[in-house]
Amino acid sequence: MPRTLNPATRDALVERLRFYRDLGLTDFYRRPVDLALLAELTQTLDAQEVAPVIPEEHNVVSAPITSEVPVAETNLFGEEPVIHPHKGFTAPPPVAANVISPADRPAELLKIVEEIGDCTRCALHTGRHKIVFGDGSPTARLLFVGEGPGADEDAQGLPFVGRAGQLLNNMIAAMGLKREEVYICNVVKCRPPGNRTPEPVEANTCLPFLFRQIDVVRPQVIVALGATAATYLLGQRQPLAGLRGRIHVVRGTSLIVTYHPAYLLRDPRQKKEAWADLQIAMKELGLKAPKRS
Numbered sequence: 264m265p266r267t268l269n270p271a272t273r274d275a276l277v278e279r280l281r282f283y284r285d286l287g288l289t290d291f292y293r294r295p296v297d298l299a300l301l302a303e304l305t306q307t308l309d310a311q312e313v314a315p316v317i318p319e320e321h322n323v324v325s326a327p328i329t330s331e332v333p334v335a336e337t338n339l340f341g342e343e344p345v346i347h348p349h350k351g352f353t354a355p356p357p358v359a360a361n362v363i364s365p366a367d368r369p370a371e372l373l374k375i376v377e378e379i380g381d382c383t384r385c386a387l388h389t390g391r392h393k394i395v396f397g398d399g400s401p402t403a404r405l406l407f408v409g410e411g412p413g414a415d416e417d418a419q420g421l422p423f424v425g426r427a428g429q430l431l432n433n434m435i436a437a438m439g440l441k442r443e444e445v446y447i448c449n450v451v452k453c454r455p456p457g458n459r460t461p462e463p464v465e466a467n468t469c470l471p472f473l474f475r476q477i478d479v480v481r482p483q484v485i486v487a488l489g490a491t492a493a494t495y496l497l498g499q500r501q502p503l504a505g506l507r508g509r510i511h512v513v514r515g516t517s518l519i520v521t522y523h524p525a526y527l528l529r530d531p532r533q534k535k536e537a538w539a540d541l542q543i544a545m546k547e548l549g550l551k552a553p554k555r556s
């Protein structure tokens with residue numbers, strides 16, 4: 264018989280399983296193992312990470328990095344992505360036909376904020392303090408997408424202002440940019456309880472607003488921070504190892520996948536790999552890392 268776990272222990276084990284899956288580790292060989300419990304936890308994780316269907320008009324394309332990129336030979340993993348359907352997906356709008364002029368972009372983003380309003384479209388609204396829409400330049404060439412707000416973000420109404428946000432600021436600076444020069448947002452606009460992964464119905468409810476943000480800003484490069492952002496932007500569920508080191512195209516924009524800063528705080532050893540991902544984005548943008556004084 265499988266062991267009975269209290270909810271806190273089960274959540275901790277599911278989070279640990281997610282930690283290993285993000286590393287690309289999907290098989291476990293150590294014994295003894297309660298196989299029934301492992302199967303049950305895996306089913307729980309799978310249920311939390313169901314990927315949406317991305318309609319054809321999203322223009323999702325994945326291509327391997329060319330040999331011109333110096334980090335490519337250590338980051339080519341996996342095959343072409345497979346779309347995993349999710350029956351309850353709410354289709355986002357088609358790609359905007361007309362490019363919005365830079366002068367009009369702040370007003371267009373404000374229109375989206377006004378449409379979201381005091382949102383009660385999903386259950387996340389019951390525990391939030393503030394809706395976290397986005398932050399940064401409406402004319403940014405680089406746009407970061409994370410998973411969802413944490414406690415600090417929920418309190419301030421701005422994305423990435425806690426410890427993970429401080430690390431993201433350092434990552435942006437290492438690329439030779441300032442935070443106010445990029446645009447930062449999340450898949451969901453309200454904090455999930457206990458910082459858990461957003462449920463598919465929650466992410467799918469917010470997804471149309473995210474894609475409208477992208478269409479207004481029209482960045483040259485998007486960086487997906489972590490598995491949840493990559494899942495809902497690309498419409499596939501795959502370990503990050505299979506998505507990193509590749510240039511994907513979403514809504515006419517190059518997309519790079521890397522680790523979430525919160526994950527890097529838990530495992531600083533992966534910062535080198537994250538820097539390799541950012542170098543791919545820098546090459547797309549024609550940026551060179553600033554010289555250290």
